[in-house]
Amino acid sequence: xxxxxxxxxxxxxxxxxxxxxxxxxxxxxxxxxxxxxxxxxxxxxxxxxxxxxxxxxxxxxxxxxxxxxxxxxxxxxxxxxxxxxxxxxxxxxxxxxxxxxxxxxxxxxxxxxxxxxxxxxxxxxxxxxxxxxxxxxxxx
Numbered sequence: 001x002x003x004x005x006x007x008x009x010x011x012x013x014x015x016x017x018x019x020x021x022x023x024x025x026x027x028x029x030x031x032x033x034x035x036x037x038x039x040x041x042x043x044x045x046x047x048x049x050x051x052x053x054x055x056x057x058x059x060x061x062x063x064x065x066x067x068x069x070x071x072x073x074x075x076x077x078x079x080x081x082x083x084x085x086x087x088x089x090x091x092x093x094x095x096x097x098x099x100x101x102x103x104x105x106x107x108x109x110x111x112x113x114x115x116x117x118x119x120x121x122x123x124x125x126x127x128x129x130x131x132x133x134x135x136x137x138x139x140x
Contacts, residue, residue, distance in 0.1 A: 001134035006033035007073040008094075020066040026102050027059065030092050033076035034106060037090070037132075049125045053111040055118075057087065061104040067094070074101065080132045081105065086120045088129055 008029045016022040038050045067074060075095055082089040087109045094102040112119040121129070 001079060002132050003077045003079045003134075004033065004037040004132060006036050006076040006078070008032055008076050009073045010067075010069055010071075012069060015069050018066075019068055021069070021101075023061075023063060026061060026063070026094060026104070029074070029076055029094055029102075030059075030061075030078075030104055030106060033078050033092060034090055034108070037078050038108075049122060049128060050110070052119065053113040054108050055111045056106055057109050058107040059104065060106075061102060063102055065099060065101050067101040078132075079134050080129045081135060083121065083126055083129050083133065086110065086118055088121065 010021065014021045014025040038054065075097075076092055077095065078090050078092045080088055081091045087107055090106050090108060092102070092104045092106075093100050094104075109118045110121055110125070111117070
């Protein structure tokens with residue numbers, strides 16, 4: 001199973017009053033990784049896959065350990081844990097090689113912006129997503 005790897009820079013403004021990356025900021029890190037995965041890595045040059053839009057239906061996040069500001073980017077690994085007819089679940093770990101800071105998952109629904117309604121996952125999208133399909137790791 002492949003995982004998408006995203007190198008996420010930490011910004012000074014990401015910190016809270018206690019010197020840690022703020023809990024809400026982690027959702028931005030997940031978003032950056034998800035967009036990089038779904039849009040930049042979508043199959044085929046000129047492919048319409050994932051370009052029509054998507055909406056987040058649900059987030060789950062477990063904060064494992066505080067992350068403090070530094071100049072070195074943090075890694076966000078993402079993979080697919082479920083592919084349905086009209087939704088998918090992406091799992092994440094925000095981590096360094098020897099430390100996990102956050103474990104999370106997002107349910108994403110493909111969305112037809114012109115029709116203003118959810119749509120089904122296309123065959124091309126499903127084929128792409130299956131390359132990243134695996135079960136979530138057990139919580140440590």
